[in-house]
Amino acid sequence: MGEYVLEMNDIVKRFPGVIALNHANLKVRPGTVHALMGENGAGKSTLMKCLFGLYHPDEGEIIFDGKSINDIPNTKAALAMGISMIHQELHPIRYRSVMENVWIGRFPTRFGFVDHDKMYKDTVELFKKIGLNVDPRAIAKNVPPSQLQLVEIARAVSYNAKIIIMDEPTSSLTENEVEYLFKIIAQLKSEGRSIIYISHKMEEILRISDDVTVMRDGKYVGTWLAKDIDQDFIIKNMVGRDLTNRFPIKDQEPSSEVVLEVKNFTAAAKRSFVDVNFQLHKGEILGIGGLVGAQRTELVEAIFGLRALASGQLYKNGRQIEVKSVRDAKKNGIALLTEERRQNGIFGILSILDNTVIAAQQSFAHMGILDNAKREPAASQSCQELKVKMPNLATPIKNLSGGNQQKVLIARWLLTNSDIIIFDEPTRGIDVGAKYEIYTLMLDQVKQGKSIIMISSEMPELMGMSDRIMVMCEGHVTGFVDKENFDQVEIMRLASSFKK
Amino acid sequence: MSSVIKRSSYYKGLAGIGAAILLLGIGLYFASIRTLYDLPVLMVLLGIWITGVNAYRVAKPGVETADIEFNRKTINNFLTNYAIIIAMVVLVVVICVIQPRFMQVRVVLDIMTQSSTKLIIALGICFTLIIAGCDLSAGRIVGLAAVVSTSMLQTQDYANRFFPDLAQLPLFVPIITAVLICMLFGALNGFLVAQYEMHPFIATLATSVIVYGACSLYFDLPPNNSQPIGGVRPDFAALGQTKLFQVGSFPGVSVLIPIAAVITVVIWFVLNKTVFGKNVYALGGNREAAVVAGVNVYATNLFIFVLAAGLYGIAGVLEAARTAGATNQYGQGYELDAIAACVVGGVSLMGGIATVSGIIAGVFVFTIITYGLQFISVSPMWQQVIKGIIIATAVAIDMGKYRKKN
Numbered sequence: 001m002g003e004y005v006l007e008m009n010d011i012v013k014r015f016p017g018v019i020a021l022n023h024a025n026l027k028v029r030p031g032t033v034h035a036l037m038g039e040n041g042a043g044k045s046t047l048m049k050c051l052f053g054l055y056h057p058d059e060g061e062i063i064f065d066g067k068s069i070n071d072i073p074n075t076k077a078a079l080a081m082g083i084s085m086i087h088q089e090l091h092p093i094r095y096r097s098v099m100e101n102v103w104i105g106r107f108p109t110r111f112g113f114v115d116h117d118k119m120y121k122d123t124v125e126l127f128k129k130i131g132l133n134v135d136p137r138a139i140a141k142n143v144p145p146s147q148l149q150l151v152e153i154a155r156a157v158s159y160n161a162k163i164i165i166m167d168e169p170t171s172s173l174t175e176n177e178v179e180y181l182f183k184i185i186a187q188l189k190s191e192g193r194s195i196i197y198i199s200h201k202m203e204e205i206l207r208i209s210d211d212v213t214v215m216r217d218g219k220y221v222g223t224w225l226a227k228d229i230d231q232d233f234i235i236k237n238m239v240g241r242d243l244t245n246r247f248p249i250k251d252q253e254p255s256s257e258v259v260l261e262v263k264n265f266t267a268a269a270k271r272s273f274v275d276v277n278f279q280l281h282k283g284e285i286l287g288i289g290g291l292v293g294a295q296r297t298e299l300v301e302a303i304f305g306l307r308a309l310a311s312g313q314l315y316k317n318g319r320q321i322e323v324k325s326v327r328d329a330k331k332n333g334i335a336l337l338t339e340e341r342r343q344n345g346i347f348g349i350l351s352i353l354d355n356t357v358i359a360a361q362q363s364f365a366h367m368g369i370l371d372n373a374k375r376e377p378a379a380s381q382s383c384q385e386l387k388v389k390m391p392n393l394a395t396p397i398k399n400l401s402g403g404n405q406q407k408v409l410i411a412r413w414l415l416t417n418s419d420i421i422i423f424d425e426p427t428r429g430i431d432v433g434a435k436y437e438i439y440t441l442m443l444d445q446v447k448q449g450k451s452i453i454m455i456s457s458e459m460p461e462l463m464g465m466s467d468r469i470m471v472m473c474e475g476h477v478t479g480f481v482d483k484e485n486f487d488q489v490e491i492m493r494l495a496s497s498f499k500k
Numbered sequence: 501m502s503s504v505i506k507r508s509s510y511y512k513g514l515a516g517i518g519a520a521i522l523l524l525g526i527g528l529y530f531a532s533i534r535t536l537y538d539l540p541v542l543m544v545l546l547g548i549w550i551t552g553v554n555a556y557r558v559a560k561p562g563v564e565t566a567d568i569e570f571n572r573k574t575i576n577n578f579l580t581n582y583a584i585i586i587a588m589v590v591l592v593v594v595i596c597v598i599q600p601r602f603m604q605v606r607v608v609l610d611i612m613t614q615s616s617t618k619l620i621i622a623l624g625i626c627f628t629l630i631i632a633g634c635d636l637s638a639g640r641i642v643g644l645a646a647v648v649s650t651s652m653l654q655t656q657d658y659a660n661r662f663f664p665d666l667a668q669l670p671l672f673v674p675i676i677t678a679v680l681i682c683m684l685f686g687a688l689n690g691f692l693v694a695q696y697e698m699h700p701f702i703a704t705l706a707t708s709v710i711v712y713g714a715c716s717l718y719f720d721l722p723p724n725n726s727q728p729i730g731g732v733r734p735d736f737a738a739l740g741q742t743k744l745f746q747v748g749s750f751p752g753v754s755v756l757i758p759i760a761a762v763i764t765v766v767i768w769f770v771l772n773k774t775v776f777g778k779n780v781y782a783l784g785g786n787r788e789a790a791v792v793a794g795v796n797v798y799a800t801n802l803f804i805f806v807l808a809a810g811l812y813g814i815a816g817v818l819e820a821a822r823t824a825g826a827t828n829q830y831g832q833g834y835e836l837d838a839i840a841a842c843v844v845g846g847v848s849l850m851g852g853i854a855t856v857s858g859i860i861a862g863v864f865v866f867t868i869i870t871y872g873l874q875f876i877s878v879s880p881m882w883q884q885v886i887k888g889i890i891i892a893t894a895v896a897i898d899m900g901k902y903r904k905k906n
Contacts, residue, residue, distance in 0.1 A: 306792070326794035336792065344788035349852045350781060358782055359793045361775045368775050412793070 004063075005030040005194050006051075006163055011060035013046055013218075020046045021057070025220040026213055028163065031192045033185060035199070035209035035226065039238055039431030043218040044198050048165050051196075052085045053078040065162065076105075084161035086152050086169050092140040098148075099123040099136035102155045126158050130184050146173050146292065153184060164188065165196045170204060174292045175496070182208055202231045214238055239433050247464035248440045252447055254284035254467050258318070259451050260334075260420050265302060265312035273299045273475040276312075280420065285442065285452045287466030289459075290495045294472040296455045297339060300422045303453075304336040305329045316420075330359060335413030337406070339424040339455070346405050348398035352390055353379050355397045355408050360415040382411040386441055403434025410441060421445060422453045427461060439465060459488050471495050503570050508558055510568045515554035522547025539596075539603040584844055584894050588865050595872045602875055606751045615867040616760035617815045617822070622838040622845075622859050623767045624811030627804045629842055630784040632851025633700030635805070637689060637708035638812050638838055641682045642831030644715040645816025649678040649736075650729045650826040651718070658731025662724045671735055679813035685711050686809020690802035704805075708835075712828070719828040732824040740822030756818060763814070768856040770807075780804060784851035840887075841866050844894040865890070 006028040013021040021043045028034045036044050049055040051062065053072035062069045064081060072078050078085075092101050099119050100107075108118040123136035132154055134147050143151070149172050156164050170178045185195055185208060199205055205212065206226055214221040214237045221237050235246075260280040267273050273295040280286050288296045301307045303314065305323040314321050316332050323329045329336070338344050347355055356379040357364060364375040380393055386407040390400060397405055406426065413421060426442065427435040442452055442465065456462040462469060469481045471494035479494040481487070505513075525543030528536060568574075579586065596602050621638055628635040651662035652674035685707055692703035720726045743752025771777040779800045782790045791797055812831075820826045845862025847854040869890065873883045 304792075326792065327796065330794045338792055344786070344792045347782055347785035347789055347852070350785045354778060354781065358778065358790075358795065361778060365775045370773050370775060370778065372773075 007063040032210040038215035082162035085165040094141040261315040268308035287469040290472040295475040335418035353393040518550030613754040616756035624808035638835035641812040642816035646820035646826035682813030690805030694801040
């Protein structure tokens, strides 16, 4: 074995119409954490899928453990060779036990029957080894998602792989669990295993990785020692240009006029938000900060009429309004851009046109019959204003990048004449370049006298964009921070301060 | 092997091929070869159609303006996209060779007539498929409409009347009553789906059992006591049996064809040009996103099933008129034929994807194959086997289109 446990040289992968990987390289040293970075669509996931046997490269060679392998036929072969992968999105089998989820595909057997006792013992041992405290017999759906993510990590470890690929492993973890994950990573490293770590979170990358490889547009940009580089250097290489300002400058103060007031909001569901009160001013961006489980999404969904309230009143421009459904919210000019764009934002197979006008259809129809002479120009104008990059309006929205999909969703709600726009993680899964555009669009809206509520889990984004931050913890508002007092430590303290 | 031509020249070329078929047809007509039967006339019609469609495309270019490329990949794509149609054309040619009498205008009209009611049912069921559901009650609702309408439309002097003392009703009263009753059961489907978020499979299964039971009870009422309903009024039977333009040797066009055509146009309009239609696609494309976008999911679900049942009702009435009678067994299994036709016509069971033109093609594929196989005396048992193979093949090819190629 040479210097590297894995070498991927000049990998080329073509899809119809695009070259997803154009001579990508990756060299991983044994016993290191190797961060793989790049904007969305840079080809990181594609490269990893080639390594894990999900895709088959058209050109290039893979040298693993000193042996040259041209093609890894399938994931089973990859696992057998010593490559395992933790996927970005969890797909647990919800109604089976945790241990079955861990050992699926390779259940221990006795006389051809599944040996449940051995499976239980193995799982206990595995969890003990990495210090994970989850009941192996619990049903997966009853285990919190963050714990399941750790189970998934345990599973990847259980293959005794030489290389573990982690694709955004921290996206659904809380602060504490992230620390825990890092401990596991350190342990794996000390056992001589290598980890390929994909993440958008720069702070994490610089903290835990030894080497950093950056990719851009399917091409290899370079590999550096993590200790020699900083955040700006990585971003510069990822986008191929200097990014002096990550946030546009907001040159306008919000007015003192209150457009929306939330009073005594308490959810009908148990263990959700309790007694939330706040005011939103005209032209303001109100950030909502908090950790996973702070019930921020639930709160804004209640404001939008998607969740039932036990008590609470909503005032728009001083007048009390009833929002019991999304249609009520729409009538009152409230819009919500959800966190899970693919799950409950876009209609993937429908055209950009249909996606843009869906919320405002009634205004383009007479007696239920659509007026295309009004619909198409309105959609096209709205998409142009938001600089949506698209071939034409008839293109299915799923063909657009995340950033452009988000712009179409903004266009959708601008067509309903909403003046209060709620963004739930507005730049989640959007690459660095497009993020800036989304921020600019948000500021444009505020300039036009609209008001924004923004949930964000990214501290720089929260502090860079908001005029004021409301911090929540376990369903309670634990404080408001004004712009002049923005301080990461203070916000984190508030976000973890509520004790029952 | 690769060449690129302009889209407009491509359409011009197709129009040219159409014109060639047209001219050849005219030539053959005057050559009057007995063994070709009506082939020249059919060629003329086909030629006019192809020329017309492509001339229109040249005159009014749509959104697609990209040039057409001919290479192995695009040809493969073409072959998979139209595999079933191509297979059908091959089959038709084979049948024509074995039995040249197949090449008659009469045959074409027969096929269209037989497709009419099936098409109406398929158009109803497609709404429920677009929302990634289905409707198992379609066939039984067809039967219900047939029984209810005929029971009130018997001649005064018929011996075994369902309602012996019923006066002569205006034609539309029983028909509308029958369709409305069907829509009521459709509303039950929609209510179960919308209110309890029941899967349409199980909701419509329940309704189908209820409808069959209710229809049988009605059918069993004295004095009828489950005897087939006959003695249908001629003005009602005319609704399904009239032949238009019956002059000379021309067999005439069944009135069912224009009725189905009108309904098809209406449904195309509803699906593509109305808020409701767009909401149906949205609901099928991504239900959760539809909720967040403020689509009235409840009303849309409810109306889908009411509308679908209305179409089954119309099909049932027409079926009764065509056969001049009804029993409670009418319509049995029609829903599966309709679902199969939709699926062969490119409707995705995952929801969100359906075109009216595809459904028309799907219905025709089935009728042509059934009719054609009967024509060359293939046993009904083999016909079933072949039909099954077609469904499986069509869906396998269709899935291949959407599956990612790694």
